[in-house]
Amino acid sequence: MTNIKSICVYCGSSNLVSDEHLAKAHQLGRLAAENGIEIVYGGGRVGSMGRVADGALAHNGTVTGIIPEYLDKLEVAHKDVNELIVVDSMHTRKMAMFERSDAFCILPGGLGTLDEFFEIATWKQLGMHDKPLIIVNLENFWTPLLDLIRHQISAGYLRQNPADIYSVVNNIEEVFTQLKSMPESNIETDIKQL
Structure with a gap:
């Protein structure tokens, strides 16, 4: 892979979506782990976000979650990721995700x-x-x-x-x-x- 060590995944945080989309999010995490690519994502444990992280973690992948403080307080953060970075705002979150990523992937979301x-x-x-x-x-x-x-x-x-x-x-x-x-x-x- 051309110098790609980390991929930022943008995706939804709803559990009300199709099972197929949730399964595909899990598959993305798994394949990233198998290819030695770190997942960088929004830090959530629900919806496609949680499935991407779980897919990578289940296959010994590295996952960095970046979540704003107010969402962390609502207890939607995925506490099992390798690194959970709590930031002060959505703007800071997006910049941190950009800085830590070599590529970006857009899954279905809102x-x-x-x-x-x-x-x-x-x-x-x-x-x-x-x-x-x-x-x-x-x-x-x-x-x-x-x-x-x-x-x-x-x-x-x-x-x-x-x-x-x-x-x-x-x-x-x-x-x-x-x-x-x-x-x-x-x-x-x-x-x-x-």
């Missing part, structure tokens, strides 16, 4: 997942980083988002080829196939500019 995707994609569009960004379109979950981005292009609001910003895969195995073919980063990221 508004928080969209927020994280748009921020990291915008930073890449602006040339502030060139870390791999992979959308996992399980069961066409993200197709409406991809259609919206195509609409933005056709309306003239987005001039850059989306393929220069992110890759789209349809299953978990493809995430790791994509990572193996990614070129090494050429951008020295100055965190202050973000």
Whole structure:
């Protein structure tokens, strides 16, 4: 794998989603562990977030959770991860996740997942980083988002080829196939500019 030692996983924290999505989140954690890639994620123990962590931990993987203090107080933090970092805000959490990750993976999720995707994609569009960004379109979950981005292009609001910003895969195995073919980063990221 091209210099990828850690992958940030953005995903949902709801247990009310399909069993298939929860199983795929667990599979992502397992495959990351098997490939020697650390999981960096939002630190939760519920929903897909918890399943990603559990999948990696069950296969001797390394998991770093980063959670804001107020969510930790609500007792949703996963206390069994290798490292749990409690931060003061969502903004600090997102920056810490960025700093600790060599690549980003977007699983199905809600508004928080969209927020994280748009921020990291915008930073890449602006040339502030060139870390791999992979959308996992399980069961066409993200197709409406991809259609919206195509609409933005056709309306003239987005001039850059989306393929220069992110890759789209349809299953978990493809995430790791994509990572193996990614070129090494050429951008020295100055965190202050973000």
